[in-house]
Amino acid sequence: MATEIKPIKRLQQDVVNRIAAGEVIQRPMNALKELIENSLDAKSTNIQITVKNGGLKFFQIQDNGTGIRKEDFEIVCERFTTSKLTEFEDLQKIATFGFRGEALASISHVAHLSIISKTKHDICAYQAEFNDGKLKMPPRPMAGNQGTIITVEDLFYNMTVRRQALRSPAEEYQKISEIVSKYAIHNASIGFALKKYGENNDIRTSQNSNCTENIRLIYGNCIARELVEFDFENRDLDFKVKGYMTNVNYSHKKYQFILFINNRLVDCQGLKKCIDAIYQTYLPKNNHPFVYLSLELNPRNIDVNVHPTKHEVHFLNESEIVESITTAIEQKLLGSNNARIFYTQS
Numbered sequence: 001m002a003t004e005i006k007p008i009k010r011l012q013q014d015v016v017n018r019i020a021a022g023e024v025i026q027r028p029m030n031a032l033k034e035l036i037e038n039s040l041d042a043k044s045t046n047i048q049i050t051v052k053n054g055g056l057k058f059f060q061i062q063d064n065g066t067g068i069r070k071e072d073f074e075i076v077c078e079r080f081t082t083s084k085l086t087e088f089e090d091l092q093k094i095a096t097f098g099f100r101g102e103a104l105a106s107i108s109h110v111a112h113l114s115i116i117s118k119t120k121h122d123i124c125a126y127q128a129e130f131n132d133g134k135l136k137m138p139p140r141p142m143a144g145n146q147g148t149i150i151t152v153e154d155l156f157y158n159m160t161v162r163r164q165a166l167r168s169p170a171e172e173y174q175k176i177s178e179i180v181s182k183y184a185i186h187n188a189s190i191g192f193a194l195k196k197y198g199e200n201n202d203i204r205t206s207q208n209s210n211c212t213e214n215i216r217l218i219y220g221n222c223i224a225r226e227l228v229e230f231d232f233e234n235r236d237l238d239f240k241v242k243g244y245m246t247n248v249n250y251s252h253k254k255y256q257f258i259l260f261i262n263n264r265l266v267d268c269q270g271l272k273k274c275i276d277a278i279y280q281t282y283l284p285k286n287n288h289p290f291v292y293l294s295l296e297l298n299p300r301n302i303d304v305n306v307h308p309t310k311h312e313v314h315f316l317n318e319s320e321i322v323e324s325i326t327t328a329i330e331q332k333l334l335g336s337n338n339a340r341i342f343y344t345q346s
């Protein structure tokens with residue numbers, strides 16, 4: 001019996017776009033991270049976030065950055081439209097978070113998106129709604145301050161399975177709150193606020209605060225009073241690292257590990273595990289530290305374009321760099337605290 005060989009057909013563009021969008025925006029937190037990064041790229045000094053139902057129903061981010069020009073509204077939500085990258089080679093020295101022009105497009109394919117924005121050159125703000133990458137109608141003038149307000153409603157309204165998989169608004173809110181906390185620690189000169197719709201702020205940091213003050217505000221005094229400052233450079237491997245971590249007087253069941261590489265919030269399981277392993281010698285069993293590190297690598301040694309949500313990056317000499325950092329941290333911990341309490345593990 002002859003088996004039927006199906007013809008190969010080109011996917012419709014909107015199908016392609018929705019598949020791509022599903023990779024970039026996996027849950028509310030990914031969408032919010034992209035929007036925070038856009039606000040940072042736009043040089044905002046104040047970023048306020050409001051969330052309803054864990055971001056599944058509604059979330060809004062308001063910044064006081066450069067704003068979006070009215071002329072750009074037409075294409076701002078199309079895929080691969082960006083004000084940040086022009087040549088592929090520029091990726092090596094890209095100083096902005098964004099470079100692919102995919103975030104707004106992706107969100108507009110899986111949610112209802114609205115933008116209000118005003119640049120310093122405009123006398124009024126403009127508002128517009130977007131669907132599947134396109135403007136629904138011409139931007140309307142309205143009153144507003146300089147900066148941008150982006151509102152995202154009914155995330156995954158057209159992706160039933162995804163929507164059903166994300167059933168717990170509380171869990172989604174928790175993830176959003178973690179993201180905002182981490183950005184607030186790393187960008188202490190920028191004011192961040194996060195709240196649930198109609199409620200008081202859960203997170204509020206002020207402009208020109210500092211890193212330890214924000215750690216205290218967000219993670220509490222128990223962590224803040226046990227912090228050790230860490231500042232280390234390795235010229236051979238061409239990196240610098242700064243940050244704060246708790247000394248051995250502090251320990252907790254939950255491991256808090258915050259890592260920024262070249263100002264990007266990323267995961268690096270290798271480094272995370274190795275640092276935890278050092279603490280295991282000093283902390284009670286199954287307890288962990290709080291660690292915040294900002295690692296600066298030569299941009300030439302890092303590839304930021306390896307993951308759709310950009311949460312992973314690849315870099316050269318990874319294992320040597322991890323080893324160098326962990327050795328330095330261990331030395332720092334040993335030297336840091338005269339009043340150190342040693343727990344003996346039995």
Ligand code: ADP
Pocket residue numbers: 034038039042063065066067068076081082083084097098099100101102103104105148
């Ligand atoms: P990318 O950040 O990769 O350029 P996005 O889809 O995230 O792509 O954004 C597209 C463009 O929209 C950006 O290049 C920027 O010019 C503009 N933009 C988005 N968000 C903001 C914002 N909050 N303030 C100013 N401009 C913005």
Ligand code: MG
Pocket residue numbers: 034037038097098099103104
């Ligand atoms: Mg972006």
